[in-house]
Structure formats: structure tokens, C-alpha cells
Amino acid sequence: MTPTQPLFLVASTREPGVVGNTEALARRAAAALPAGSTPTWLHLHGLALPPFEDHRHDRGTYPMPDGDARRLLDATLAASELVFVSPVYWYSLPAPIKLYLDHWSAWLRVPGLDFKARMAGRRLSLVTTSGNREKAQPMIDSVRLCADFMGMPWGGALWGQGGAPGAVAGDARALAEADTFLAQRP
Numbered sequence: 001m002t003p004t005q006p007l008f009l010v011a012s013t014r015e016p017g018v019v020g021n022t023e024a025l026a027r028r029a030a031a032a033l034p035a036g037s038t039p040t041w042l043h044l045h046g047l048a049l050p051p052f053e054d055h056r057h058d059r060g061t062y063p064m065p066d067g068d069a070r071r072l073l074d075a076t077l078a079a080s081e082l083v084f085v086s087p088v089y090w091y092s093l094p095a096p097i098k099l100y101l102d103h104w105s106a107w108l109r110v111p112g113l114d115f116k117a118r119m120a121g122r123r124l125s126l127v128t129t130s131g132n133r134e135k136a137q138p139m140i141d142s143v144r145l146c147a148d149f150m151g152m153p154w155g156g157a158l159w160g161q162g163g164a165p166g167a168v169a170g171d172a173r174a175l176a177e178a179d180t181f182l183a184q185r186p
């Protein structure tokens, strides 16, 4: 199996140092990455992304971002694949990763950046936890549709039972699925 350079973007809003269920499940999956892989982990909560402003239909372009937005852009472009490590919040994406995605709309319009062309072909996968698998489906579908829009192959969703930190350790099916989720890559 070919080594990869995945970027794991952690969207839980638990306080720093607390490993939530979603990250725990993703770390289990990452343990099975092909030998020689070089994963990067970034916690979105606490990064200072500015509010997104829609300038598509006035000035039409955006400047190259700076600060934490630039750091995220660089990490995104440096990755060979993306893994969203995101719990379900209100049947949807938590605000930090939703804001990161909104900034993609700006990055698509930075002159010379070619963000969409450069991201096309890089796999996007999702590791998620919530109280209920069935009600996670709209959020899973939302991420899959974002991948489709960007021309990014969909790597699928790994779901585990969430709740208080440690809850996912009791979900034997999710843990077993994690052991092959990122390992079986073409």
C-alpha cells in the first residue's frame, strides 16, 4: 500500500487536551495507515479564522489569506488526502469546520491559486460520531456532496457511537471498521 500524507481536521469543540470520541476513532483509524505515511493533525477549535464574507458578486476575487487561514490553506494544499474528524452537531457540521469549508469559497477565487484544480483527485473522507447513526446521514451526505463538487474522490464515512468522552470505546463495530477504514487504499 502506498504511504499517504493525510490531513486530519478535528472539529470537536471540547477544551484543548480532551480527546473526544471522534478524534479517538480517527486516531484508531490512523494507526492502520500504510507504513511511511505522514499524517498531520489540526484542531480547528481555537484557530482564529475570520468570518467569511461573500464577495463572489461584487469584487469577485479574494486576497491570499493570512494568519490561521493561511496556515489552514497551506496544510490543506500540502495534504495528499483530507480526513474530516467531525462530530454531528444539530444534524450538521460543527461551526469551526463549516467556517473552514466556507473559506474554500474564498480560496476558489484567489487569483493564481487554482485551489479547485489542485484539490481535485485528493480523497476526502469523514470520521464522525453522534448519539444516533440514522440522524447522522444528512451531515454525511453534506460532506460527500462537498467532495463531489470539488472533484475529490469520496473516501466514505466511518461512524461511531458518541456521547461523553470514551463512549466510542464501547462501539466494537466502529473500532473494527476503523482498523480498515484508512488502510485499504488503492
Ligand SMILES: Cc1cc2nc3c(=O)[nH]c(=O)nc-3n(C[C@H](O)[C@H](O)[C@H](O)COP(=O)(O)O)c2cc1C
Pocket (backbone or CB within 6 Å): 012, 013, 014, 019, 020, 021, 022, 023, 087, 088, 089, 090, 091, 092, 129, 130, 131, 132, 135, 161, 162, 163, 164, 165
Ligand atoms: C452542539 C451539539 C450538538 C449536537 N447535536 C447532535 C445531533 O444533532 N445528533 C446527535 O446524534 N448528536 C448530537 N450531539 C452529540 C455529539 O454528536 C456527540 O456527543 C459526539 O460524540 C461528540 O463528539 P466528540 O466526543 O468528538 O466531541 C451534539 C453535541 C453538541 C455539543
